Amino acid sequence: MTTTQRIAVVTGGMGGLGEAICRRLADDGYAVMSMHSPENRQVGAWLEAQQLLGYHFTAVEVDVARFDSCAAAVESIHQQHGPVSVLVNNASITRDASFRKMTQQAWDTVLRTNLDSMFNMSKQVIEDMLSLGWGRIINISSVNSQRGAFGQANYAASKAGIHGFTKSMAIEFAGKHITVNTVSPGYLRTRMVEKVPPDVMQERILPEIPVGRLGEPAEVAELVAYLASERAAFITGANLSINGGQHMY
Ligand code: CAA
Numbered sequence: 512m513t514t515t516q517r518i519a520v521v522t523g524g525m526g527g528l529g530e531a532i533c534r535r536l537a538d539d540g541y542a543v544m545s546m547h548s549p550e551n552r553q554v555g556a557w558l559e560a561q562q563l564l565g566y567h568f569t570a571v572e573v574d575v576a577r578f579d580s581c582a583a584a585v586e587s588i589h590q591q592h593g594p595v596s597v598l599v600n601n602a603s604i605t606r607d608a609s610f611r612k613m614t615q616q617a618w619d620t621v622l623r624t625n626l627d628s629m630f631n632m633s634k635q636v637i638e639d640m641l642s643l644g645w646g647r648i649i650n651i652s653s654v655n656s657q658r659g660a661f662g663q664a665n666y667a668a669s670k671a672g673i674h675g676f677t678k679s680m681a682i683e684f685a686g687k688h689i690t691v692n693t694v695s696p697g698y699l700r701t702r703m704v705e706k707v708p709p710d711v712m713q714e715r716i717l718p719e720i721p722v723g724r725l726g727e728p729a730e731v732a733e734l735v736a737y738l739a740s741e742r743a744a745f746i747t748g749a750n751l752s753i754n755g756g757q758h759m760y
Contacts, residue, residue, distance in 0.1 A: 516542040518595045519739065520588065522575050522632060523547075523602030524568070525557050527701025528651065531728035532599055535736045537566050541597065544588055546573045548602070575602045575628035576620070585635035594639035597739045600629050601651040603669070605703060607662040618665045625669035629676045637684070646689035647739045650677050654697040654754040661715075670695075674750050681748030690747040692738050697754025699726040722755030 519536045523529040524545030533543045545568040547554055554570050561568055569592070573584035588595065603625040606617035633648055640646025655663050656670030673693055680691040698704050698716055704725065707716065717723070731753055737743055738751075752758065 516540060517597065518542050518544065518588065518592055519597035519599065520544045520546060520571075520585070520595050520632075520636065521599045521601055522573065522628065525551060525553070525570075526601070527703065528696070528699060528728045528731055529599075529601045530557075530561075531732035532601060532735050533568055534561075534564075534566055535729070535732035536597065536599075536739060537568070539736055539740065541739075542569070542592060544569045544571050544592070544595075546571045546575070546584065546602070548572075549574055575631060576623040578627075578631045578634070581628075581631040581635050585632075589639075594643055595636040596640065596643060596645060597647045597649070598632060598636045599649045599651065599735060599739075600632055600673075602628055603651065603653075603666075605663070605666050605706070607666065607706075609662050610664050613664060621665040622669050622672075625666065626672045626676075629673055633676075633680065637689075640684075640689045641687055644688055646684070646687075647743075648677075648680065648689070648691040649735050649738050650674075650691070650693045651735075652693045652695040652750070654695055654752065654758050657695060657750075657752070657760065658758045677750070678748045685747050688744070690738070690743065692743075692746060692748070693750040694731065694734055694738070695750055695752050695754070696731045697726055697752075697757045699728055699731065701728060720755040720757045724755065726753065726755055 519541035525547045533545045537543045574580040652673045653670040655667045677693040
């Protein structure tokens, strides 16, 4: 079965931010492929919950840290649905620890998942976008790539690497109607942020946010949808902050 709808692929599509992005892109008429990790045991329940809200997503399993897994996952999308127009590289993990306690495994797994995934996934869809003569790649980074964070040497390094990738890709594909941008959210109301110890959140993080609250995933999804739209054709190689004023530069 192939679809005449444009196809959008969202990695980490069942997490707090990914879910909001999937819904917002579906609202804009995309056929949305929500990619999830092999460890996710909630796929059926998540799809059912979305259906109750009127969203019919396709779930696709992938380990974004592995190139061959990304190749197989996108190949199954090609066969069942068609070429990909929009890729949102959203999947990421934290393994927070102060540097002296950070293990090599915590370094490797964060870099492979958060940064190698940019290459692993973009490589699978770029030929589709070239043959369509149109494409959007939106890479989700973090405020902590711009300012660093206590306990996040691995995460901040992985997220800072993303924008170098974005800029190079943007230059290479600007003449082909493919835009490539980075979105750098601040602290959002998601499960990832809920793992931050409550005292650290109350005493250190919230006081740094001038808007005085965590961001909502839907607020970031709105920006992603704009970048994915025809209207954003002149924005490429940008790193757009959406952090409640926590970091300005
Ligand atoms: N700034 C300065 N000092 C800090 C600090 C901070 N932000 N946080 C902790 N410390 C200090 C403590 O006060 C303590 O000091 P003393 O030894 O003098 O008492 C010391 O560091 C504790 O060090 P430990 O290595 O023992 O720390 P720990 O093992 O208890 O926990 C941590 C360290 C895991 C990093 C924990 O503080 C933590 O989880 N912090 C939150 C990190 C964070 O912001 N993560 C963001 C996750 S959300 C996300 O990543 C999404 C996004 O993109 C924004």
